[in-house]
Amino acid sequence: MERKEQGDLMVFPVFYKVDPREVRTPRKGYLEAMAKHEGKFGKDSEGVRRWKNALSEAGSLSGWHFTDGGRGDGGSAMRAAVGPVVKAEGSMFFPHFVSGYEAGFIQHIVGEISTQLDRVPLDVAKYPVGIDSRVQQLRTILNLQSKDDVLMVGLWGQGGVGKTTLAKAIYNAVFREFQGSSFSERVRENSKSPNGMVALQEKLLSEVLLGKTFTVYSVARGSCLIQDRLHNKKVLIILDDVDDAWQLDALAGNCQWFGNGSRIIITTRDKHILVSHGVNRDHMYEVEALDNSAALELFRKHAFQGNQEIEISNNLVDRVLHYAKGLPLALEVLGSSLRGRGENEWKNTLQKLSKSPDKKINDVLKVSYDGLENYAKEIFLDIACFFKGRDAEYIKKVLDSCDFHTIIGLSILIERSLIREEQGTLQMHDLIQSMGMDIVKEECRDDPGKRSRLWLYDDVLDVLLGDVGTDSIKAIVLKLPKPEVKYIGPNAFTNMRKLRLLILQNVVNSFSGPIHLPNELRWFEWPQCASIPEFRDGPKKLVGLDLSNTNIAGVLKQFKCFVKLKFVNLSMCPSLVCMPDLSCTPTLEELDLSGCENLERAHESVAYHGKLRKLDLEISWQNTSPSCSTWKGDAKVVAP
Incomplete structure (x- = not known):
């Protein structure tokens, strides 16, 4: 029993001509024997206490019960000759055999043990770097010492971060502590094929109840069958790569489906699936990227094992590590692809990666994007192409102006590990950003004017200077490190009728006439713009306007x-x-009018505006009137 507690053994007691209850709670001969031991060694004897505990725990395990003299219901002797009569003992089930048929009893035990020996560990990873410490953390969450409850535990994180590897490792570490176990891999992929969910249900039942095969005729019947067969068994079930709540409803609807002590582990990219299925937040484990030390170790094992004669500069290794940012998938793929290659090939590979991501890595990451609704895809692409690292409140303003459902959209992207909020900014893994940018480039590889978003220097200038924009363009953001003079003609945006976002920073236009903008534009930032832009007749949709640091003397005519x-x-x-x-x-x-040194007066409408909440008149306040005492709004006034 000590070995069992250490996880070294599976224990199946054989109750040979003794009732399990006599062992579990000492009665009859066991009670007398314990009394004699206490008389010999003393009631406080540590040895006697351990013997009692061992017998009690053994009596609570599922095993085999061989009775003496034909006990059981009528006809049991005949049935025992060909198989067991199942007899319930509390929450346990004991195959019950009648005396006189010991050969059948032994044959049954041999068959059951052979079936258990067929339960073999899973292949985890070629180099399971950084796994052991995470397995120990998961063991704490699983709380295997608690035998009276059923826990559902969630592993979540971005694609390629190692959720499946960790799930396999924890499976190998604990599966022998359960009566049955199942690892359902690629639930997302397999459930979408014809009869895929039915096949998953059949596989789960067959793995848990080893040696038995099942035919499931519908998903609903499969769910009922899982509940019926497993509600009294202590099982370990891992559902890997779940991406929809209906998959959990079909395979592990709730904790009551399984016997006490069972553990259900779910891996997913979407944290909200765990929340909606009722997984306690204390039982959720975020699988994060490897730290620098572990990332270097994993990469070296894949890139240099058996090829130590090839010397690669530390600078190149550091560049690869910087590119992968601790993502195990990227470290494995790049390490294997660079293995045995020289420095020139390493340099060339890094040059290629700077322009387009590795396909194997990209395909895995893109799964998270493909599962988004259209509005969430738009939000994700805008952040990937334009706003990574920017202030979260600013990003929300811009995206809200485009009529996106920004609050729920950002929450979904965070739950799916596509973005994260850090210190008031929105961040994302470099490889996820690269994946998003590549999605936009794939819209038209050869013609930037036919893509939805432009952000690269050459692409933006080619389109604007050549007046070759199209209806495909939805957003343009170009931020130059220092001011550059460029000629952008009046009709550069004329054909971009669906343009909703235009941000140009440090772009000084040498054309001094008005620029014509489409009425669909929602957010317009062009500090140092040479002149006030003009819009077409008709309703305007502009929400945000930034013409700071320009020489305008008045506002737009419209x-x-x-x-x-x-x-x-x-x-x-x-x-x-x-x-x-x-x-x-x-x-x-x-309204920000700070630094407008020659502003002569504040328009009287400012005192009666119902929705104005921030008015910045810093520096210019001393030259304005009316005085602040006439204020009747609730805006915050920023003034010296």
């Missing part, structure tokens, strides 16, 4: 048409002398 405008930044405009009439923009929430 300002009164911007009924959806919420955010205006006209800071650092030395030629601006008059604040706009805010009654033309009933939804305006923020």
Whole structure:
């Protein structure tokens, strides 16, 4: 029994002509024997205490019961000759044999033990680096010492981070402590094939109840069969790569499906699936990327094993590690592909990766993107192409202006490990960002003007300088490290009728005339713009406007048409002398006029605006009127 507790042995007691209850709670001869032992060694004897505990635990295990003299229901002797009569003992089930048929009894035990020996460990990974410490953490969450409950435990994290590897490792570490076990791999993929879920249910039952085969005729019947056959068995079930709640409903609906002590482990990229299925947050384990030390060890094992004669500079190794950012999938794929190659091949591979991601890695990561709804895909691509590392509140403003469901969209991306929020910014793994950018490039490899998003220097300038934009373009963001003078003509955006987002920073236009913008534009930032842009006649959808640090003297002629405008930044405009009439923009929430040194007065509408919540007049406040005492709004005024 000590060996069993250490996880070294599976124990199946044989109750030979003795009732399991006599062993579990000492009665009759066992009670008398224990009394004699206590008389000999003393009631406080550690040895006697251990003997009692061992017998009690053994009596609580499922095993085989061989009775003396034909006990059982009528006809049991005949049935025992060909197989056991199952007799319930508390929460345990004991195959019950009648005396006189010991040969059949022994044959049955041999068959059962042979079946258990067929339960073999899983192949985890060629180099399971960093696994042992994580297995120990999972053991704590599984709380295997608790035998009266059923736990569902969730492993979640981004694609390629090692969830399946960890699930296999914990399976190997604990599966012999259960009466039956099953590892269902690639649930997402397998459940989508014809009759795929039925096949998964049949496999689960056959693995747990070794030596038996099942035919399932429908998913509903399969679920009932799982409950019926497993509700009194202590089982370990791992459902790997789950991506939809219905898969869990069909394979492990709730804890009542399984016997006490059972553990159900679910791996997924989507944390919300675990939440919606009722998995306790304390039983969720986020599988994170490897730290630098473990990442280096894993990469070296794949890249250099057996090829030590090839010397590669530490700089190249560091560049690969920087590219992989601790993602085991990337470390394994790149290590194997670079194995046995020289430095020139390493350099060339890194050059290729800087332009397009590795296909094997990309295909795995892209699964998370493919499962998103269209609006969430739009949000993800905008962050990947434009906003990684930017302030989260700013990103929410921009995306909200595009009529996306930003709050729920960001939550979904976080739950699916595609983005994360860190210190008020939105971040994502470099390989996930690269995957998102590659999705956009795949829209048209040869013609940037036919892609939905432009952010690369050459692509943006080729399209704008050549006036070759199309309806495909939805967003353009170009941020240069320092000001550059470029000629962008008045019709550069004319054909981009679906353009919703335009951000140009440090782009100084040498053309001084008005630029024509489409009415679909929702967010427009062009600090240092040479002139005030113009829109077509008709309703405007602009929500955010940033014309800071320009020489504009007044606002757009069509300002009164911007009924959806919420955010205006006209800071650092030395030629601006008059604040706009805010009654033309009933939804305006923020107005930044800081640094407008020659602003002569504040328009009286500012005092009565119902939704304005931030007004920044820093530096220029001393030159404005009316005074703050006439204020009747609830905006926050930023002034010296």
